[in-house]
Amino acid sequence: MxxxxxxxxxxxxxxxxxxxxxxxxxxxxxxxxxxxxxHPYHYETTWLHEAAAGTLQPDRVRYSIEDIIHPRKVQFIQxxxxxxxxxxxxxxxxxxxxxxxxxxxxxxxxxETFGIQGLKEHALTISNLNSARKINEHIEKEFSTYQAEKEKVDERLSIVVGGAGFTGIEFLGELVNRIPKLCADHQIDPQKVKIYCVEAAPTVLPGFDPELVEYAKKVLEKKGVEFYIGTPIKECTKEGVLVDKGNGETELIQANTVVWAAGxxxxxxxxxxxxxxxxxxxxxxxxxxxxxxxxxxxxxxxxxxxxxxxxxxxxxxxxxxxxxxxxxxxxxxxxxxxxxxxxxxxxxxKGTVCSLGEDDAIGVVFGKKITGFKASFMKKVIDNRSLFLIGGVGLVLKKGKLKMF
Ligand code: FAD
Ligand code: NAD
The missing domain is CATH 3.50.50.100 (FAD/NAD(P)-binding domain)
Incomplete structure (x- = not known):
């Protein structure tokens, strides 16, 4: 039978x-x-912002599906x-x-591009391991080209992140930590780098606890992020993004890197x-x-x-x-x-934790608000837990975030 x-x-x-x-x-x-x-591998979608910013090697984000399945019970088809x-x-x-x-x-x-013109052609996205890797490679290339060219093009050092939901904010948290190293590698003055976050809603992380939202915004602002809040992106072009400033006014934010993280x-x-x-x-x-x-x-x-x-x-x-x-x-x-x-x-x-780089985070876990080291520690526990639920202790030891302090 x-x-x-x-x-x-x-x-x-x-x-x-x-x-x-x-x-x-x-x-x-x-x-x-x-x-x-x-693909022959599983990638941790929840870690893609780290691969995109270059703070985690792409290979750390994935593991082989064949290592997880029982060969006599499951047939894998790529x-x-x-x-x-x-x-x-x-x-x-x-x-x-x-x-x-x-x-x-x-x-x-x-x-989701909501039919916004130019996004498919000119924006990068954090949607799978290859698209995340492309973001890191693109930023690296812009920085190295800037350093090599005689007539400097400042837009090469400008990065726009569209959307201040969890993906946008977590990516920014990694990016601001990566920039000092990138600048040192390419002998670029960090003051020249511009990072913009453009959000359509009247607040960052719409719907999340306002006190935690304020904490996250302050941390990122202190590390150089300039926020455009209540400012929807209307169009993306080769030059950057066109934003709606209300009252019929628009502004072009010039940037050679646009990362669309808006849904x-x-x-x-x-x-x-x-x-x-x-x-x-x-x-x-x-x-x-x-x-x-x-x-x-x-x-x-x-x-x-x-x-x-x-x-x-x-x-x-x-x-x-x-x-x-x-x-x-x-x-x-x-x-x-x-x-x-x-x-x-x-x-x-069980709650939500949003990282702000490797060493900071905000979250609500089991109904309690947490920030800073506690939240960052909890985020790593959550990351390791998902590995454990799929591949047990072996997978945690192989791929887990074991540097907790
Ligand atoms: P996925 O885990 O994305 O898996 C889909 C799989 O299907 C992939 O392996 C893909 O390669 C494969 N696939 C797709 N199309 C095809 C096709 N046509 N044919 C064959 N295979 C295909 N959620 C949290 O709970 N906590 C977090 O901290 C968190 N952080 C996030 C950070 C980022 C940067 C992002 C982008 C998302 C984050 N999320 C987080 C959301 C979470 O990643 C997703 O909700 C989750 O991955 C959904 O799981 P899934 O099984 O539906 O899809
Ligand atoms: P999202 O929909 O949660 O956020 C997208 C943001 O983009 C919103 O704030 C929205 O107002 C904004 N936006 C939409 N159109 C815009 C426009 N034209 N211009 C500027 N801003 C615009 O999407 P996401 O952040 O990618 O998250 C997707 C899912 O993954 C969510 O369910 C989220 O909870 C989950 N996620 C969770 C975590 C976590 O738990 N740490 C991290 C990342 C993602």
Missing amino acids: NKPKIVVLGGGYGGLQTVVKLQKSIRENDAEIILVNN DTVEKIIPEEKKVQLGSKELSYDYLVVALGAEV VRGNSVIEKSGFENVRARVAVDPHLRAPGYQDVFIIGDCSAVMNKETNRPYPPTAQIAMQQGKLVAKNIKNLLQGNNDLETFVFDN
Whole structure:
């Protein structure tokens, strides 16, 4: 008899957590498990801002998927998911087609550009390991070209970060720590470097605790960041960004480096596959299934789970993706055993910590506000915890942030 086939799409936080839990709880003969990912490695999306700023080597941010999966229980396919055909229980990959009995979609996020002109052509983004690496290489190249050229072009040393959400702020925290070293390497006066953060909302980190927001803003300002608040980016050009200053006034901020960190949407595979969605995120049922499809689970940044207190979906985070992966694995195991009584997903929010470089941070953990060393320590604990949940102590020892003090 053919074994039921479980196909997991995406080897990020949600997908790997699902696979790791499935391989622990399901016997070899009970099901065929297939994991599809476009790279042979998993990268820590939550550390990408460090690779982008050059404060962490790209290789530190990733680990091999083959090292995590059980070879007899899980088949790994490195390929690109093009489309899901849920009516036929099929997935179209770049090189072949796969059928499934149960599907878990965990393909993560893509950058949201809101149709703003010029962003796709001229801005860099922190969306995967290669795009993060490109930012560091681009900044390095601008600094070395500046040093070598006779007629200095000051815009080479100007960097605009679009968006002061968690991604923008965490990237700035790394960048301001990296600049002194970069300047020393290229014999450049640090005073010449300009770092701008442009935010559309009336505050940095909209929605976060105002006292902590103020702390973060002050730390970054002290290290040279100039904030443009309540100032949406309207257009991105070769010269920099055009911002709306209100009352019909605009300003061009000239910079050779523009990093767009102003929002995410789900994966475009969701839209191509015809699932009901808002910005490529699917409002899943209480068991994390796509409406109308009992055999398709959607988790992580491609899913939207309502927070009943705010009446808005929870923000997409690694924390929620991993909790969803754990639950889906449990529910699939139950289904395989003929138990159709599925568990409901309830998000257990343990808090949020936003780093401000390696040595500083702000956060709310278990309801308590923390800043400085305490918060920074907690951030490293969280980073190590996600490694532990996927690869145990071995992965923490290999890839973890073990320099805690
Ligand atoms: P991901 O972990 O992004 O994984 C998606 C996987 O799918 C990737 O391996 C990708 O290569 C693969 N993939 C994508 N498209 C295809 C395709 N077509 N075919 C095949 N494979 C594909 N959240 C927190 O909780 N805490 C934090 O501190 C935090 N920090 C962050 C810092 C940064 C800089 C960023 C950008 C995000 C941060 N987040 C944080 C958010 C968090 O990273 C995401 O919510 C989380 O990664 C979502 O998990 P996921 O499993 O849905 O997707
Ligand atoms: P976000 O949507 O949280 O923030 C984007 C910011 O860009 C917002 O403040 C928005 O007002 C601003 N913006 C939008 N359009 C703009 C424009 N035209 N001009 C200027 N500013 C504009 O996106 P993010 O920061 O990439 O975060 C994505 C998800 O990842 C969130 O759910 C976040 O919680 C999560 N995340 C968490 C952490 C952490 O926990 N430490 C770190 C990074 C990301």
